[in-house]
Amino acid sequence: MSRVVRDSIQILQAQGYKVTKPRRQVLEVLEEVQRPLSPYDIQRLLRQEGKYLNHVTIYRILDLFCCLNLAHKVLSSGGFVKCSLEGKGGCHRLMVCRCCGALQEFASEGLCQEENELAQNSGFHTEYHLSESSGVCSDCYKKQ
Amino acid sequence: MSRVVRDSIQILQAQGYKVTKPRRQVLEVLEEVQRPLSPYDIQRLLRQEGKYLNHVTIYRILDLFCCLNLAHKVLSSGGFVKCSLEGKGGCHRLMVCRCCGALQEFASEGLCQEENELAQNSGFHTEYHLSESSGVCSDCYKKQ
DNA sequence: TCATAATTGCAATAATGTTGCATTTAACAT
DNA sequence: ATGTTAAATGCAACATTATTGCAATTATGA
Structure with a gap:
């Protein structure tokens, strides 16, 4: 597990959110792929690895990640990426x-x-x- | 008809595109409303004025407008706005x-x-x- | 290991985009 | 004015993406 994923998990815990398998999986794809992914992109990629997540779940996870600043929505493409910079406010x-x-x-x-x-x-x-x-x-x- | 709409129409003509009723109508809503509108927003607004445009038509018109720099897609909302600044390249x-x-x-x-x-x-x-x-x-x- | 609140999955549905083709229309020549 | 023609629109069918309520599952702390 990468450092970034580990950090994100800590943030989840610190804020009182559960560290679930779906959340870990989404974190890992985002970290692996390093390019903007739509919710359905993520679903497809995970499915290729034999993992199944309902798309609704992925939507909710991405919402949460954006709120916690663990991910960002890339404007020009609409996809989501893992945040890489810390402490940047606004x-x-x-x-x-x-x-x-x-x-x-x-x-x-x-x-x-x-x-x-x-x-x-x-x-x-x-x-x-x-x-x-x-x-x-x-x-x-x-x-x- | 506003100056901006008239200018846009001239640009259409100058580039060899037809000045059709649907295109004029879309220009006018965008100009009227002055906030980002999605294709379906535009359809709904026009319908309220008793005008009907097929959504496919609106998609195509907005594509064209963006190519000609007559409109922009606002990234954060996904809506489209009329361009207001001239001569800004890139x-x-x-x-x-x-x-x-x-x-x-x-x-x-x-x-x-x-x-x-x-x-x-x-x-x-x-x-x-x-x-x-x-x-x-x-x-x-x-x-x- | 158990209780429980949080999270996920599911089903149904809504909203948004896309494509091919028939029909209509603006622009131009006559 | 009228006819011609390429461009533009409308339509139908379909694909993709997004949302909601509720039942089933699961991570967490006792």
């Missing part, structure tokens, strides 16, 4: 490679501040930042 | 009020540059920026 930034789908999460205090300021100039009080840059990752760029 | 930024749903599109060269630089530091070549800040708009903030 901010979620991704780079997505349009060739291979590779995904990199990053943080930037500078960007957050600038976004906040811009918003405040029009009287808007920002609580949460989402941003996704799409482009070509270094590997794919070399191959071109 | 960038789409929104502020969404979590109280009233009000929506403001904005642009920022500074943010784009910073995002590009951050990406390049990890070898990533950025082509398109999406960002959505959610929070409270000035009106709703006053009422609180």
Whole structure:
């Protein structure tokens, strides 16, 4: 079991949620695959490993994970990914490679501040930042 | 007919697309409502005005509008909005009020540059920026 | 090992998307 | 004006995704 999965399990326990087989399985697929997965993607992948989860269960698990910041919904694709950055409050930034789908999460205090300021100039009080840059990752760029 | 709708119609014509009743109707709802609408939202709204469009038609119209940059898909909600900024290449930024749903599109060269630089530091070549800040708009903030 | 609340599975249904093909319509030439 | 034609729409059928209430199961702490 990977460190990230173990950490997530600890968070579940700490918050009083049960550590069930379905929850562990979803954590593990997300960690394994490292790309955005829809609820049904997850169901299909697990089924390939001979594991069956009802789709309703998966929906509920993903809801919970998002609430606990263990997973994020990737906006451009609608899929879910495991969170990789800790302690980032109110901010979620991704780079997505349009060739291979590779995904990199990053943080930037500078960007957050600038976004906040811009918003405040029009009287808007920002609580949460989402941003996704799409482009070509270094590997794919070399191959071109 | 609003200026924005008229402009959009001109773009359609200029690109060789027909200016049909369904396309005009979709443009007008989007312009009227000024918040993200799903295809079925649009169908429901039009039906309330006694106008009927098949949902398939609406899907196709929205696809076209997005290609021509006449509309955008708002990532966090999945709805579609009329584009309000001209000449912004490869960038789409929104502020969404979590109280009233009000929506403001904005642009920022500074943010784009910073995002590009951050990406390049990890070898990533950025082509398109999406960002959505959610929070409270000035009106709703006053009422609180 | 037992009790119990939380979690999962199931069934039914709703909502959203997609495809191929017949019909209609806007645009253009006459 | 009218006819022609390619483009656009509507329709039917279907596929996929999402939601709800309730019964069965299971992780947890005593």
